[in-house]
Amino acid sequence: MSAHDRIADIVNAHDIVLFMKGTALFPQCGFSSRAIAILDRLGATYETVDVLQDPEIRAGIKDYSEWPTIPQLYVRGEFVGGSDIMMEMFESGELQQVLAPAA
Amino acid sequence: MAMAASEIERMIKDAIPDAEVTIRDLAGDGDHYAARVVSQSFTGMSRIKQHQAVYAALGGRVGGELHALQLETAVPQSENI
Numbered sequence: 001m002s003a004h005d006r007i008a009d010i011v012n013a014h015d016i017v018l019f020m021k022g023t024a025l026f027p028q029c030g031f032s033s034r035a036i037a038i039l040d041r042l043g044a045t046y047e048t049v050d051v052l053q054d055p056e057i058r059a060g061i062k063d064y065s066e067w068p069t070i071p072q073l074y075v076r077g078e079f080v081g082g083s084d085i086m087m088e089m090f091e092s093g094e095l096q097q098v099l100a101p102a103a
Numbered sequence: 104m105a106m107a108a109s110e111i112e113r114m115i116k117d118a119i120p121d122a123e124v125t126i127r128d129l130a131g132d133g134d135h136y137a138a139r140v141v142s143q144s145f146t147g148m149s150r151i152k153q154h155q156a157v158y159a160a161l162g163g164r165v166g167g168e169l170h171a172l173q174l175e176t177a178v179p180q181s182e183n184i
């Protein structure tokens with residue numbers, strides 16, 4: 001299975017998925033840590049994928065979304081953004097709305 | 104590896120000529136920056152597209168030699184009365 005197909009399977013199998021460096025308990029990067037803090041603050045139920053454990057996903061996710069950085073948030077199969085966009089949307093109240101039906 | 108703030112600003116402006124670019128060196132190490140980019144060309148674009156336009160301007164450096172670029176994009180505010 002190609003990296004693209006594996007990623008498609010993951011984002012379609014879970015309402016909220018965060019591709020990140022490290023785990024929710026032990027994020028390995030400040031940006032991933034910030035993304036987790038935002039999701040936890042909103043009380044979201046989410047799945048995480050540690051790209052550091054999977055080089056194929058780590059490389060493939062950047063092509064999948066045409067987005068060069070990690071973390072990346074997907075909600076119901078749609079790419080929402082990285083940690084900066086998550087923070088902007090959190091502050092404006094949009095992220096709550098995007099997550100709401102899934103949370 | 105690091106990039107100078109002036110280099111980041113120049114690359115963004117080369118690709119987005121009307122961009123107003125503000126860059127802060129977050130850690131003082133030439134490797135962790137925050138950039139705010141304001142451009143009329145972002146009008147009607149989603150946030151993702153706006154950020155992708157800036158990433159494209161930086162030609163693949165983000166996520167590579169430029170590890171940490173905290174990015175904020177916006178359309179210029181029209182003058183409100």
